[in-house]
Structure formats: C-alpha cells, structure tokens
Amino acid sequence: MLYNIDDGHRDVIFDRFQGVKLDVIEDGTHFMISWLHRPIIFDIRTRPRSVPSITEIK
Structure with a gap:
C-alpha cells in the first residue's frame, strides 16, 4: 500500500512485531x-503564537 506524507509532516512507523x-x-x-x-504522522x-503581557507604556 502506498501513502503520502505532506510537506511539514513527518512519520514514525508502528510495527506489530x-x-x-x-x-x-x-x-x-x-x-x-x-x-x-501503521504510520503515525x-x-x-512552526505556528505563530501570541503571548499576552502586562506592561505599562509611558
């Protein structure tokens, strides 16, 4: 069986034995x-992350 892995993804194989x-x-x-x-994809x-912070602007 053939399967595809897209860009930005990686795969680890689980073998029953x-x-x-x-x-x-x-x-x-x-x-x-x-x-x-069984492939585990x-x-x-990387995803952008917004971190709120409490600062005073003078």
Whole structure:
C-alpha cells in the first residue's frame, strides 16, 4: 500500500512485531504493509503564537 506524507509532516512507523521504529520518515510517497505497519504522522510546522503581557507604556 502506498501513502503520502505532506510537506511539514513527518512519520514514525508502528510495527506489530517490533513496536515503534526509530526511523523518522520524511515527506513524499512511501510503501507500507497494511496488516503489519501503521504510520503515525506528525505535523512539525512552526505556528505563530501570541503571548499576552502586562506592561505599562509611558
């Protein structure tokens, strides 16, 4: 089975016999054995964050 990983995402493979594999898979099209492997896809893009602060302006 083929599956795609989009830009800004990474993948870790869970194997039914070995558990979580240590390899991190980059973006692109990849092959997996559907009954043996399960891809876990993470979003690694940075997001803007607004942090409120209390300051006095003089």
